[in-house]
Amino acid sequence: xxxxxxxxxxxxxxxxRWIERTYYGLAQMAVKAAVGDAKISIKDVDxxxxxxxxxxxxxxxxxxxxxxxxxxxxxxxxxxxxxxxATGSYTMMTAYTWVASGLYDIVLAxxxxxxxxxxxxxxxxSTPEVIKTIGWxxxxxxxxxxxxxxxxxxxxxxLAYMDEHPGDLKDEVSAKIAEILCxxxxxxxxxxxxxxxxxxxxxxxxxxIVYPLKLLETCVYTEGAGAVIFASADKARAICKNAGHPIxxxxxxxxxxxxxxxxxxxxxxxxHRILSDxxxxxxAYKMAGIRDPLKQIQVIELHDAFxxxxxxxxxxxxxxPLGHADDLIDKGLMAPGGPxxxxxxxxxxxxxxxxxxxxxxxxxxxxxxxxNRNMERALVHGTGSTVAQYGVVMILERxx
Amino acid sequence: xxxxxxxxxxxxxxERYLQSNESMxxxxxxxxxxxxxxxxxxxxxxxxxxxxCPKCKLVRVPxxxxxxxxxxxxxxxxxxxxxxxxMNSTPPVTYFAHSLFEHQVPFGRGRVLLDGADTALPxxxxxxxxxxxxxxxxxxxxxxxxxxxxxxxxxxxIFAVPIAEIPREKQNVRGLQESALDWESPVEPELPTPDVExxxxxxxxxxxxxxxxxxxxxxxxxQKDLAGWKRRINVKTSGGCFTLxxxxxxxxxxxxxxxxxxxxxxAKHPAIFSDWMSFRDSLTNAIIAERLWISLxxxxxxxxxxxxxxxxxxxxxx
Ligand SMILES: [Zn+2]
Numbered sequence: 001x002x003x004x005x006x007x008x009x010x011x012x013x014x015x016x017r018w019i020e021r022t023y024y025g026l027a028q029m030a031v032k033a034a035v036g037d038a039k040i041s042i043k044d045v046d047x048x049x050x051x052x053x054x055x056x057x058x059x060x061x062x063x064x065x066x067x068x069x070x071x072x073x074x075x076x077x078x079x080x081x082x083x084x085x086a087t088g089s090y091t092m093m094t095a096y097t098w099v100a101s102g103l104y105d106i107v108l109a110x111x112x113x114x115x116x117x118x119x120x121x122x123x124x125x126s127t128p129e130v131i132k133t134i135g136w137x138x139x140x141x142x143x144x145x146x147x148x149x150x151x152x153x154x155x156x157x158x159l160a161y162m163d164e165h166p167g168d169l170k171d172e173v174s175a176k177i178a179e180i181l182c183x184x185x186x187x188x189x190x191x192x193x194x195x196x197x198x199x200x201x202x203x204x205x206x207x208x209i210v211y212p213l214k215l216l217e218t219c220v221y222t223e224g225a226g227a228v229i230f231a232s233a234d235k236a237r238a239i240c241k242n243a244g245h246p247i248x249x250x251x252x253x254x255x256x257x258x259x260x261x262x263x264x265x266x267x268x269x270x271x272h273r274i275l276s277d278x279x280x281x282x283x284a285y286k287m288a289g290i291r292d293p294l295k296q297i298q299v300i301e302l303h304d305a306f307x308x309x310x311x312x313x314x315x316x317x318x319x320x321p322l323g324h325a326d327d328l329i330d331k332g333l334m335a336p337g338g339p340x341x342x343x344x345x346x347x348x349x350x351x352x353x354x355x356x357x358x359x360x361x362x363x364x365x366x367x368x369x370x371x372n373r374n375m376e377r378a379l380v381h382g383t384g385s386t387v388a389q390y391g392v393v394m395i396l397e398r399x400x
Numbered sequence: 401x402x403x404x405x406x407x408x409x410x411x412x413x414x415e416r417y418l419q420s421n422e423s424m425x426x427x428x429x430x431x432x433x434x435x436x437x438x439x440x441x442x443x444x445x446x447x448x449x450x451x452x453c454p455k456c457k458l459v460r461v462p463x464x465x466x467x468x469x470x471x472x473x474x475x476x477x478x479x480x481x482x483x484x485x486x487m488n489s490t491p492p493v494t495y496f497a498h499s500l501f502e503h504q505v506p507f508g509r510g511r512v513l514l515d516g517a518d519t520a521l522p523x524x525x526x527x528x529x530x531x532x533x534x535x536x537x538x539x540x541x542x543x544x545x546x547x548x549x550x551x552x553x554x555x556x557x558i559f560a561v562p563i564a565e566i567p568r569e570k571q572n573v574r575g576l577q578e579s580a581l582d583w584e585s586p587v588e589p590e591l592p593t594p595d596v597e598x599x600x601x602x603x604x605x606x607x608x609x610x611x612x613x614x615x616x617x618x619x620x621x622x623q624k625d626l627a628g629w630k631r632r633i634n635v636k637t638s639g640g641c642f643t644l645x646x647x648x649x650x651x652x653x654x655x656x657x658x659x660x661x662x663x664x665x666x667a668k669h670p671a672i673f674s675d676w677m678s679f680r681d682s683l684t685n686a687i688i689a690e691r692l693w694i695s696l697x698x699x700x701x702x703x704x705x706x707x708x709x710x711x712x713x714x715x716x717x718x
Contacts, residue, residue: 019412019417019419020412020415020417056424059422059424120498121403121421122499123499128498129498129499132499132500135500141435141464141555142522142555143509143522143555145554145555145556146507146509146522146523146524146555146556147494147497147500147501147504147507147509148509149494149497149498152492152494152509153492155492156489156491156492156509156511159489159491159492159534160488160489160539162490163489163490163538163539207682207684207685208495208684208685208688209496210492210493210494210495211493211534211688212534261460261464261519261520262488262511262519262520263460263518263519263520264513264518264519265518267458267470268518268519271488271489271511272489
């Protein structure tokens, strides 16, 4: 396999509703920003992978087809990827692989999502209709009719973890993490909750959306787009030199999808684990030669659908032991000045969650931090599908 | 439900944007294919089927495979399962549902490892003892699967209840139906004898509630929240009892209890209601935290309506 680097990233502002733009316009904005960052022409890009999660959000069964021409990729290969919450990560993995294989030299990963065009005319708000739309993602023979939702399926995993580790995931700790993320988001003017102040006390007292997940510890619904451009080593060296920013090497990629049905052993979903995250991280670490993630990784952009899930994922990825996820705060690991910077973008909880492109948003932030803070290594994570079934991890390293 | 108006103009920072009402839906006659024996057995015989692999002996419930993926796709055999088992993990309980499920709240969506099964059956969980809270079902809680009277061959034809709630003589009856359970005698949580402090808060809360009732009479929005709804609710608190009377848009509060209420609320402390009126807490959160209890699960709908009142009144005042 060839070496692969990231040469440019771009995102739109994250907004709860983009009245001023359709997803066509959002896609154009993100691509323009990414090629601008790399200081290349879109004509230099060989192929595109699209991350768009949900047909119903976009009101189209082939939502990417209108984008091919308007982002300047006419007559070149383009493929849509959709894999729930992990859509963005799997899309970047595809773009990475196309370059690594030698098939193409420069590949664009573009993630975009509309969501809050959905509208519940009864309550005159968007949220119930957005939840209903995502609700078509559950198993449709045995679970959907029981009222499956994305939130209650992640709650299942968190509750099962709490069965297994009674004492861990204290409410005070997840509330404190919410406060930290909200402080960090003030460094990200593109974020949905930029300018908001949320304290641990506010998070603690916010209402349950489904027990034990609280409103201010839950990702927001966002509309937006994000683009990441991958390139082969020789192209990347020339482009980054010209653009005047460091090369960001992709040194590890890993992914795993668990079975969706719960059962007694690893042939089925073990509800108190997020084995997908564990296996994805393990594979990515092996590829990148990482033995001690806490010592070797400085920036983590983690797909925090819910803060208690963020904690479990951090444990599954080896930053704290399973059963001791509260160490993230209790031992000051992710506190300001601690050894790891977790979700400097504000994460999906405070930054924004436009499903198909959220992981590009995370990747954009990871590259930004490696460059601006002169750090060595970052991890970008995506999770998705029912009961946190999908996990994808990418390791980034700052070159010269 | 899509309103007649077809489009509207919104203004953002001086620019005009057009927005139209649209919808996306499809009707189906969807086959249950290889799952048909499972759903037909639920509907017609009140029996739960599983899929057993003759090679590795794994038993999958529901029978979601034709062949065993662990054994080079060996064809499975359908077997009849017991209708008892344990919760695979603590199930989530939904209180806020979107339009397709709002009539069912609160409901629990859990997974039961039936005795002898290797995978867990997704299933609704309910208690016969009042409102459903997140602490009733835990990992390992022993449950029995109950069959609805009206079965159509869907996952909602069955639900699980804690076996401890079922009289001993019925625990081994196979195909036990909903109507065989006692839904009418929930056990009220015990309250401490009223102390001076709780009594004081009770009296001030009662005054606040009466004031709130008069504000409802002045708020069109609040009246809308209670429109077409009629309930007599006995509320017991550690400081004393009162009655909430909802009558098609009107709210009345009386000291003491009434005979034959529609349902009963038990509040550990009368302050739950002053916290509710002053936005410090919702009645729903109090139920989730088990500080407030209601005698009938389906009456959560009433609690949901009550939870809207403080905000509706505040908006009227603005
Ligand atoms: Zn087998």
